[in-house]
Amino acid sequence: MIELVSAERCIQCDICVAACPDNVFDAVKDGVPVIARQDDCQTCFLCELFCPVDALYVSPLIDAIEGRSEADLAASGLLGSFRREMGWKNAKPYGTGADLSYRMFESGAIVP
Amino acid sequence: MAQAVPIETAPADVIVVGGGPAGCWAAWNARASGASVILIDKGYVGTSGAMAAGNNTTIDTARGTKERDFTVNQRINRGLGLVRRPLLESVLDRARINLDLLAQWGYAFPVDDDGRPYRGMLRGPDCLRFMRQRLIKAGVRVIDHCPAEELLLTQDGAVAGVCARYRNGRGLLEVRSAAVVLATGGCAFLSGAIGTNNLTGDGYLMAAEAGTTLASMEFSGQYGIAPSFSGVTKGIVYFWATFSEADGHEIVLPGDRQSVAKYLMKGPVFAILDKVSPRLQEGFRKGQPNIFVPFDRAGIDPFRERFQITLRHEGTVRGTGGIVIDERAATSVPGLFAAGDAVAREGMSGATSGGGGPNASWALATGSWAGEDAAAYARHVGAHQVSRPVRPSRVRPVEDGNSRKAEIKQVIEHIKSETLPLDRGFFRSEDSLNRNAMQLDALWKDETWRRPGDAYDAARIREAEALIATARWVTASALLRRESRGVHRRTDAPASDPALTTRIVSGGLDKPWATYDLMRDQAVRAAS
Ligand SMILES: Cc1cc2nc3c(=O)[nH]c(=O)nc-3n(C[C@H](O)[C@H](O)[C@H](O)COP(=O)(O)OP(=O)(O)OC[C@H]3O[C@@H](n4cnc5c(N)ncnc54)[C@H](O)[C@@H]3O)c2cc1C
Ligand code: SF4
Ligand code: SF4
Numbered sequence: 001m002i003e004l005v006s007a008e009r010c011i012q013c014d015i016c017v018a019a020c021p022d023n024v025f026d027a028v029k030d031g032v033p034v035i036a037r038q039d040d041c042q043t044c045f046l047c048e049l050f051c052p053v054d055a056l057y058v059s060p061l062i063d064a065i066e067g068r069s070e071a072d073l074a075a076s077g078l079l080g081s082f083r084r085e086m087g088w089k090n091a092k093p094y095g096t097g098a099d100l101s102y103r104m105f106e107s108g109a110i111v112p
Numbered sequence: 113m114a115q116a117v118p119i120e121t122a123p124a125d126v127i128v129v130g131g132g133p134a135g136c137w138a139a140w141n142a143r144a145s146g147a148s149v150i151l152i153d154k155g156y157v158g159t160s161g162a163m164a165a166g167n168n169t170t171i172d173t174a175r176g177t178k179e180r181d182f183t184v185n186q187r188i189n190r191g192l193g194l195v196r197r198p199l200l201e202s203v204l205d206r207a208r209i210n211l212d213l214l215a216q217w218g219y220a221f222p223v224d225d226d227g228r229p230y231r232g233m234l235r236g237p238d239c240l241r242f243m244r245q246r247l248i249k250a251g252v253r254v255i256d257h258c259p260a261e262e263l264l265l266t267q268d269g270a271v272a273g274v275c276a277r278y279r280n281g282r283g284l285l286e287v288r289s290a291a292v293v294l295a296t297g298g299c300a301f302l303s304g305a306i307g308t309n310n311l312t313g314d315g316y317l318m319a320a321e322a323g324t325t326l327a328s329m330e331f332s333g334q335y336g337i338a339p340s341f342s343g344v345t346k347g348i349v350y351f352w353a354t355f356s357e358a359d360g361h362e363i364v365l366p367g368d369r370q371s372v373a374k375y376l377m378k379g380p381v382f383a384i385l386d387k388v389s390p391r392l393q394e395g396f397r398k399g400q401p402n403i404f405v406p407f408d409r410a411g412i413d414p415f416r417e418r419f420q421i422t423l424r425h426e427g428t429v430r431g432t433g434g435i436v437i438d439e440r441a442a443t444s445v446p447g448l449f450a451a452g453d454a455v456a457r458e459g460m461s462g463a464t465s466g467g468g469g470p471n472a473s474w475a476l477a478t479g480s481w482a483g484e485d486a487a488a489y490a491r492h493v494g495a496h497q498v499s500r501p502v503r504p505s506r507v508r509p510v511e512d513g514n515s516r517k518a519e520i521k522q523v524i525e526h527i528k529s530e531t532l533p534l535d536r537g538f539f540r541s542e543d544s545l546n547r548n549a550m551q552l553d554a555l556w557k558d559e560t561w562r563r564p565g566d567a568y569d570a571a572r573i574r575e576a577e578a579l580i581a582t583a584r585w586v587t588a589s590a591l592l593r594r595e596s597r598g599v600h601r602r603t604d605a606p607a608s609d610p611a612l613t614t615r616i617v618s619g620g621l622d623k624p625w626a627t628y629d630l631m632r633d634q635a636v637r638a639a640s
Pocket of ligand 1: 473
C-alpha cells in the first residue's frame with residue numbers, strides 16, 4: 001500500500017493525483033497531496049513511476065502497514081527504486097527497449 | 113438531498129468505456145474510421161486495468177508459419193474442445209497488424225541478442241502511455257476518473273450513450289452517442305491481484321441491463337500464485353520454482369502449478385525460484401521489475417530464500433467468461449459493442465486461462481473490430497442520433513448525505529467471502545454452489561445497503577451490484593456444468609464429460625439463468 005508522500009521532496013505537481021488508477025490521493029491547494037483513501041490502493045507501484053522526484057513510497061504489503069521512516073527508506077535506496085528499474089524519468093518511459101523478458105522463451109520450454 | 117442533475121457534455125459518435133488495451137485500440141480504430149470518439153475510464157487511461165500493472169506477453173506469428181501452427185495447436189489442446197481455429201487465426205492476424213502499427217509509430221520494442229525487434233512483450237505502463245498520447249493527438253477525448261454506471265437506451269432499446277460518475281465529486285455525467293464499446297475488462301472480485309481493483313464486472317452488469325447475455329462464466333476459477341504478502345500474481349516465474357510445505361518437504365506439481373491449491377487448503381506452502389539461471393535472472397529483473405521490487409522491499413532474495421505463497425483469484429480477468437459477441441465485436445443489442453476481457457472468449461482460449469499471450473492478442477483484435485464496427489454503426493445512425501429520446505437503464509439512487517462507507521464495505525466483504533476462498537471459487541460442488549446462490553440471492557434482493565450517503569458510496573454500491581450479478585452468473589453456470597473442465601473444477605464431478613463440450617450462456621438480473629448454447633453448436637457445425 002501507498003505509505004509515504006514526502007513533503008520534503010514533493011514539488012506539488014499533482015501528477016500522482018491524476019495518474020493513480022484508484023483515486024487514492026487528493027490534491028491540496030498550495031500543498032502536498034494527501035493519501036485520502038489508503039484502503040483503495042491496489043499496490044501497483046505506478047504512482048512511483050510518474051513522480052518526477054521520487055517522493056512516493058509504496059510498501060509491498062497489500063494488507064498491512066509497514067511504517068518505515070522516510071529517512072530509513074531514503075538511506076536504503078528504496079525511494080524511486082521501481083522507477084529506476086523501469087527506466088522512467090520525468091513521468092516518461094525510457095526503458096521500454098531494455099526489457100529482456102524475451103529470455104523467458106529462449107529455452108523453448110514455454111511458448112506463448 | 114435530491115439526486116443531482118447530470119452534467120451533459122457534447123455527444124460523440126462512439127463512446128469507449130474502459131481504457132486498457134482493448135479500449136485504446138477500439139478508440140484508435142473508431143477515430144481512424146472517421147468517428148468522433150470519447151474514451152472514458154474509471155481510473156486513468158495508462159495505469160488502470162490488468163495490462164497497466166504488468167507486462168503482456170503477446171503472440172506475434174504470421175499465418176501459415178511453423179510458429180503460428182505451433183501456437184494454434186497448443187491453444188486448441190489447452191482449450192479442451194472449445195477453441196475455434198478460424199476465430200483464433202483471425203484474432204492472431206489482426207493482433208499482428210496492430211503490432212505492425214506500433215512499430216510504424218516508433219514504439220520502442222526491445223531488441224533481442226540477434227538485433228531483431230522482439231514484439232512478443234508489451235510492457236503495460238509503457239505501452240498504454242504510448243497509446244494515450246497517440247489517442248489524444250488523434251483527437252480522441254479522454255476522460256479519466258469517471259466510471260460509467262449505466263447505458264442510456266432509446267425507446268426501442270438501442271444503446272445511445274452512457275451515464276458516468278466523476279470520482280472527484282463533480283457529480284454525474286451524461287454523454288450521448290450513436291454507439292458504445294464496452295471494454296471494461298474482466299472481474300477478479302477484489303481479490304487484491306495486482307491491477308484488478310477497478311475490474312468489478314461493471315460492463316457485464318451494464319450490458320445485461322441493456323439486454324445482452326453472457327457466456328462461459330464458469331471458466332472463472334482462475335487463480336494466480338503470489339507471495340503471501342503481495343498482490344503480484346505474475347505466475348510465469350514459478351515455472352522455475354521449487355515448492356515445499358512448512359517442514360521443507362518438496363511438493364511435486366506435474367502440469368498445472370495452480371494445483372498447489374490442494375496443499376494450500378492443508379497448510380502453508382513455500383516457493384523458491386531456484387531453477388532460474390543467472391542469465392534469466394537478469395532477464396526477469398530487467399524485464400519485469402514489479403515482480404522483484406516487492407521482494408527487494410520485503411528483504412527477500414527469492415532466488416536463494418524460501419518465501420510463503422498464496423493463490424489469488426483472477427476470475428474472468430485471466431479466465432474466459434464475459435459478454436456474448438458475434439464473430440467480430442457486436443453484441444445482440446443495437447449500438448452496443450464489446451471487446452477484450454469484458455467479452456466471452458472461450459472460442460479463443462477455451463476452458464483454460466488465456467493469460468500469457470492469447471488474452472493480449474484478443475484485446476488487440478476485438479478492440480480494433482469493435483472500434484471499426486462502432487464507427488460504421490454511427491455512420492449508419494447518422495445525425496439522427498442526437499434527436500433520439502433516451503431513458504436510463506436503471507433507477508438512479510438518491511444520496512441522502514450520511515456516509516455509509518463502513519456498511520457498504522461489509523457487503524463487499526461478504527461478496528468476497530462467497531467468491532474468493534479456494535473452497536468456493538477454485539473447487540466447486542453442488543453444495544458449495546447452492547450455498548453461494550442462496551447468499552448472493554439474499555444480497556441482491558436486500559435493498560437496505562443500497563442507500564448511498566454520498567458519491568463515494570454510490571460508486572461503491574454500483575460496484576457491489578456488478579460483483580453480485582457477476583458471481584450469480586458464475587454460480588448458475590457452474591451449477592449447470594456437472595463436470596470438471598479447465599478452470600472449472602467440480603469436486604463432485606472430477607472428470608470431463610465429452611458430451612458437455614458446449615459453451616454455457618447465462619443472463620438475467622433478478623432471476624439468473626444458465627443454459628447450454630446448443631444453437632451455437634449447430635451454427636458452428638453448419639459453418640464447417
Ligand atoms: C498480473 C497479470 C499478468 C498478465 N499477463 C498477461 C500476459 O503476459 N499475456 C496476456 O496475454 N495477458 C496477460 N494478462 C491478461 C491481460 O492483462 C488482459 O487480458 C488485458 O489487460 C485485457 O485488456 P482489456 O482492455 O480488456 O482490460 P483491462 O486492461 O483490464 O482494462 C479495463 C479498463 O476498464 C476500466 N473500467 C472498468 N470498469 C469501468 C467502468 N465502469 N467505467 C469506465 N471504465 C471502467 C478499467 O479502469 C480499466 O482501465 C495478465 C493479467 C494479469 C492480471
Ligand atoms: S507526483 Fe510526486 S512531486 Fe508530484 S505531487 Fe505527487 S508526490 Fe508530489
Ligand atoms: S500504488 Fe497504485 S493504487 Fe496505490 S497509490 Fe500508487 S498508483 Fe495508486
